[in-house]
Structure formats: structure tokens, C-alpha cells
Amino acid sequence: MARISKAACIGGGVIGGAWAARFVLAGIDTKIFDPHPEAQRLISEVMANAERAYKMLTRAPLPVKGTLNFSESLEEAVRGAEWIQESVPERLDLKRSVLAQIDIAADPKALIGSSTSGLIPTDLQRDMKHPERMFVAHPYNPVYLLPLVELVGGEKTARAVLEDAKAKLATVGMTGLIINKEIDAFVGDRLLEAFWREALWLIKDDICDTETLDNVIRYSFGLRWAQMGLFETYRIAGGEAGMRDFLSKYGPSLSWPWTKLTDVVDFDDALVEKIAVQSDAQSGQRGIRELERIRDQNLVGIMQALKAGDEGRGWGAGRLLSDYEAHLWKTAPKPQANPAKEPLKLLELRVPSAWIDYNGHMTEYRYTQCFADASDALLQMVGVDADYVKAGHSYYTVESHVRLLAEAKLGDALYVKAQLLPSDGKKIHSFMGLYRASDDTLLSTCEHLMLHVSSKESRSVPPLPAVMMKLKPLIEAHAVLPAPDAVGRSVGQRK
């Protein structure tokens, strides 16, 4: 059984404190030892961040929180713990001595992970009596959210211990990746160190400032790397010709002056072959077109998530998307409120992957979203736009009755048609249908009621004349249409 029931964190800074938050929120009783006078305050702040994030992260039932206690001594903290995580400052002598203390005080079967970002486990475990259960467990900040832990064993570490650590990490929502060989800085920090060194040259040489450099990252390959890494991304870039072809094209740049970091690998056939074989094993079960589709859906999802960032103002590439949308709205021809004697087509869309539930169907509340978006389109059409809302008036939805008649699936093209029912314009009462475009099947209906309000006075008032002038002819044109059967029905009412 992989579950951890008791954990100890030795060192409670940004990293150690966030390990503690990870453990406690996974239901594990956790003890911290950190003699720093501010440790308790710092950890309570990390814990508050972690709890805020977890409330948004998942609807799954989080276990009852574990207890969190500060210990007076290292020995007391590690007593009875099954996982002990060392996160003291990055000095070999200090870490060695702390690990030796842990080793003596801990249960001989307890796992001991070090958060070191660069020191190798063979050096760290030198003075331990039970070094076989000691390993590097290198996490990334913020530890309570980012899933990666690099697991690196030293000469004396038992392989079974690494497998056990990997299984235990999964129960706290983390993924242990076992690194083949120990080297300084392992994998992640080696990549980061090379990147950091080049970045420092760019700043020093005034090629750009830190803000431009950060924007270069988050508007381009940062978005790619959130979902695919380096090799899978380049595999796609290579296109149909494949990874070997890509490598042969980009190999030559290794001899170009494209970085100041110049101890370059010998890019021989053996290396090309090794990478191509590994890439086939990694991604070869999917074709390039499929990888492209997955990549694009992920990029869209990430940009949309970032559009909601900074409390809805948009962040990074999401802010750019939001700006572009504002431009599109501004330059789009205003939809014409055509008072014809037929329902209005208000919305066309295609079902995106994020809208699909585990059954492969469009999720229940997305039907409501379609009707809400269609109502927004109607409001745009009669002149209730961003400026109108900013000036203090708007329509608020007060009720809606949605019937689900048939299922929408991933990629289905859908549209909404609306019939306005008799009302005074202070209310807008409508009956909408959501249709599948390929065969005009009616998938869902919505009877919908909105009320015009003054947002300053928080009460219902008539719309301004410019809106009424466009709205009234629409309502009057639709007055001649017969009311659909479902209008005025309550939930469960028989025909």
C-alpha cells in the first residue's frame, strides 16, 4: 500500500513549506522542524495559498486535512514518519549533517528525500547508516501545484526505494520521474541553467530587457512547453518528413554562433538515430496531424484559461487574446436587427473538446452557455453593447427553462434560433432552439426571461430609446408567429 500517513519536513522555507502544504492537503499528518524565527508565519502563508488554489483546482473530494505541527527538534519531527523530506539550504556540508541526523532518528524503513536542486545523492548519503532509502526528490515551485518530482538515486540507493517513492508520490498528486544517472543539477535544472546563462548574456549585452525576454517566452514556446516538451514539439515541426529529417536540418545550427554557450555535442549519426528511435517510442503511436490537433486544442485551452487570469482582466497570452477579441468586436459590422416575421439566427459554433464530458457528449451546462451567448448576441443586435453597459444599463437574466432533447458531440456545428415572445421591452421574453447544423435536428430548447436594469440604482427601469427603437420592431414582427408548444411549461409537465 503506497499511502503515506505521516510525513516530516526538515526545513520549512518556500520549498519545505510547500511540501508540507502538499502533504497536509493530501490528508497526511505532517511535522515540520525549522528553527527559523519566522518559519510559522511563512508556512501559514504558503498553506493559505495552497488551500486557495486547491479549492479551484478540483471538484473531487479532498480528504480531511492532515494535522500540521511544528516540532521542537529534528528527532521529534521524524519520529514515526514514513516520508521525510529534507529542504535545508543548498550546502553539501549542511545537508550531509542534517541527513545523518535524520538517518539516526528515523525509522530504518522511512523514505528520506532531499529537495536539493543540484547536489548528487551519492555525496549526500555518504555519512548515513541506511543510505539505501535516501534519494533526491527534487520538486518545482510552487510544490503544492506543480506535479514534477525528479527522483535520483545515489550509488547506495536501492532501486525498489525509487519505485516505492514514485508510487507514494502519486497519492499526493505528484509524478516521480526516475532519472537514469546522477549528475549535478539532474535534468530540469541543467536545462534551466543553460537557459539562464544565455538569458544573462542577452540582458548584459542589452539585446532586450527582462520584460521583453519574459514576453518572448510566454507568448511563444512557453505556451508550447506547458503541454508538449522539446522533442515532441520538434517532431511536429518536422512534419511529414519525420524526426530524422528535422534533426538533419537543424543539426548544422549547432556550429552557428547562435548562443555564447559553445561546448557543443558531436552531432553524429549515432546521436541522430538515438533521438529518432526514442522519439518514435514516445510519440510514434500518433500521426503528425493528430499531434497537431491535440497541440492546437491545448494551446486554445491554455490561452482561454489565461484570458480568465488576473481576475478576468486577462494575463499573458490570454490578455493578448482578449485585446484581439475587443478589436474583432469593434471592427465587426454591427449585426442588423432585421424585423422579419421569422425566428432570428443568433449564434453559430462548433463544440470544443473542453465542453465534452466522460460520455463523449456536450456537458449539461454548456447548453445553457449556448443560450446565454445567443441572448448576448440578441442584445448586441439591439444596441446593448459594451459602451451601453459601461454607461450603467444592462439586461440581467432572471430565469430560464432548458429542455435537453438530443446530444451534441465533439466538433458538431450548432446554431441557435430565437423567437421573441410578446413583452414590453423592459422584459425580453424569448424562446430559443439549439440545432445541429448538419441535419437541423433540434437538440435543446430554452425559454428565457431578461429584465432591463439600471446597474447604479440596482432596479429595473425601461431601456433607453435607442435600444427600444430596435427592439420593438423585432418583438412586433414575431408577434404574428404562433407560440411554440413548450412555452409556459413547467418542469415535468406533460404535453
Add this chain to the structure above:
Amino acid sequence: MARISKAACIGGGVIGGAWAARFVLAGIDTKIFDPHPEAQRLISEVMANAERAYKMLTRAPLPVKGTLNFSESLEEAVRGAEWIQESVPERLDLKRSVLAQIDIAADPKALIGSSTSGLIPTDLQRDMKHPERMFVAHPYNPVYLLPLVELVGGEKTARAVLEDAKAKLATVGMTGLIINKEIDAFVGDRLLEAFWREALWLIKDDICDTETLDNVIRYSFGLRWAQMGLFETYRIAGGEAGMRDFLSKYGPSLSWPWTKLTDVVDFDDALVEKIAVQSDAQSGQRGIRELERIRDQNLVGIMQALKAGDEGRGWGAGRLLSDYEAHLWKTAPKPQANPAKEPLKLLELRVPSAWIDYNGHMTEYRYTQCFADASDALLQMVGVDADYVKAGHSYYTVESHVRLLAEAKLGDALYVKAQLLPSDGKKIHSFMGLYRASDDTLLSTCEHLMLHVSSKESRSVPPLPAVMMKLKPLIEAHAVLPAPDAVGRSVGQRK
């Protein structure tokens, strides 16, 4: 006026073709010249990808698509174009000669951008008559989605041209970042080249394979870099002590053997000061705690977006989140169906930033989502879990009537209570209330009807006995409660 009405793409591979898609979808008439026999097929595939992505990307009204035409000659393609984008293979002699041809055939005021990923514009523009309007416009794959364009001028490029290019790019949803000085590979590809060189060492030396290396990226700093770059991320890591302190701590590792790339910058006080000042200008208007909150919300949003990836199966860190949630559901104590004579508390949550609309209120369809999630919780409670659904039975929602009574705001703690109305269990008829936890204000009600179905037979059937055994006592216990006033009401019905 920044708008482009006609564009030309010289070279239509992965990059040139995606530029064309970007232009056409922004409403720009576009001509392509590419003598490659497969050019038309390749571009039509890129265009299909781009259209699929744009349908999911935004609800904003996309302009009427521009026309896309293949030209017989370079001269014909560039005639009348206001923006000409060169994307031919990465050879200086070839690019120089193509740019010289473009220069002669184009309107002297037309902007000419090169997609080169590394050649400097001073070299490229050498043979041009009007070099002042030529610059590097380096995009990132996939060009139709990623917003970044590095704008780099050569010795003869007019500064006003770069500003004009930046303004024009905004109208196609891209962001031009003007790079101060021209160097080989500019900013993005220098960072990528350093990273790539280190990655090649790691593979060659068998430290890990390509899949592990990719996973290290996308489970850790890839997620960070999608939303903040290098310096802002490290600013947060530095915590309250600030950027100068962070730099002083991490400076020493520059002399450690953490990478094989070893031409290291001299990390003197002047460089520390320069970075600290630039970082203050970039991020100093927000405190560390605020940046942490923004970062965490973004990370949560990105992981949730990735959870919907690969058609709902989850991708990258989103797949890991999905696995963790499955673990949480499996290990959580089963909610008890307690047949007390009072409404059931089914859901507790906090309003996340992604649920907020431009008014600062919770968006209309999120109320429906709360009730849908509450119904799911009820189903879990009576034994309709993942295994039950997998075995071929489920409840489908058939209709719901939602009333919006008061607004929920960002961060509000909410809960849902449900009363089961008389029904036979083949139907579940409920009346739910969504409350604000701080003062128990009723924000919204939902009358909700579900039907038990056999998903194989696609028809309504009674639930299996194990479910009925738990459901019936609940319905019976609630039968003694008075029906809420709003039950059985239709939209707009007066009390």
C-alpha cells in the same frame, strides 16, 4: 490606419502557410507564391487546422475570410500587397536574392518581413533598393495561434517601419516585440539554442530519454513559462527578500558544473543591479503575494484546460490531474445517503476567477453548472458512480428551470441544498437552492428532472436495485416536506 487589406506570402511551407492562414482568417486577401509541387495540398491542411482552432478560440465575430490565391510568379503575388512575408529556406544567398526580387516588384511603401529564425536583417537587406521597409518578423509555430513576432531591424531599417509593423500585427491578433539590437537568432532562438544544446548532451550521455526530458519540461517549468517568463518567475521564487537577494543566492551556481555550456557571463554588481532595476520596472507594481495568487490561478486554469485535452482524456499535467482526481474519488469515504427529513447539502465551492464576467458577477451558465455538479453529487450518493456508468446505466438530465435571484461574486463560498420531490426513481425530480455561505442568502433556485437510461439501448429503464435501495428512502423522507412555492412554475409566471 493600421489595417492590412492585401498580403503576400513568398514561400508556403509550415511557416509561410500558417502566415497565410493567419492573414486569411483576419479578413486579408492573400496571395502565395511557392513553386513546390505539394504547396497547395500542404497549405490547405494548415488552413484546415487553423480554421478548426479559431472556431474554438473565440466567440468574437471573425471577419469574412480573405481570399487565398496561388500566384504563378513572385511578381504577381506581391503586386498591390501592403505586407509581404518571406518564408523561404534558411540560406542567406537564397533569402537575399528572393528579397531583392520582392523589393523590385513590390510597391515601395509595402512592408517586407522575413520569417528567418536566425539571419540578421542587415545581411538580408544588403541588395535592396528600399531596405528601409525590410525587417525580420520572426514568428513561432503554429503561426496561426501563437501571438509572438520578434521584430528586428537592420542598419537600414526605418524605426517608424517597425512601429507600423507592430500596429499592423495587432490587427491579426499578433504581438510584435521590437528587439533592441540585431544578433544571430535574436532572443527566442538564442534561448532555445542554449536549451537545445544542453538537451542534446542529456540524451547523448544517457541521463534520460526524450520522453522523460519532455515530461520534465511539461510537468514543471513549462507550466510556469506559459504564463510568466523567467525573470518574473524567479522574482516570486525570491519571495519577500526581493530580486537582488535572489540573484545573489543563485549567482554562484554560474561557476558550478551545472551545464556543459560554459562560456559564462561575468556576474558582477552592475549586472545584478541592471536585472533588479528592470525586474522592478516589469513587476514592481505588484507585491509578491499578489503575483503568487495570479500565478496559482493561472496554473490551475492551465491544468484544468489540459485536463480537457486529447478529447477529454487529459493531456500532460492535465492527465496527471485527472489521475489524481480518480485517486481522490476512489479513496474518499462514500457520501452517505442519509434519509433525514431535511434538504440534502450536496456541494460546497468557492467562485473561481474563470467564472466571473465583465460585470464582476458569476456568469449565468455557471449557476447551471453548480446545479449540475450538485446533481452529480446526489447520484454519487445513491451509488451512480463511474463503475455504474461504465456498466451501461446512467441518469440523463431532461429539463431544468433556473431562477437567478442575487449575484455571486469572485471568491464567494457557495453551497447547494436539494429537496427531492415525489417521483418513482426512474425519474429524479428535485428542487435545489444555491446559497452564499457567509449569510445563507438564496442566490438561485433550480427545479431539475433526470431520467434513468440504459445507454446501450438508448431508452429509459428503471435503475438497478442497489441504486433504488438508496434512492427510495431519500425520496420518502423528503415526501413529508412541503413543496417549495417555485415548484411547478413556468418562466415569467407570477406568484
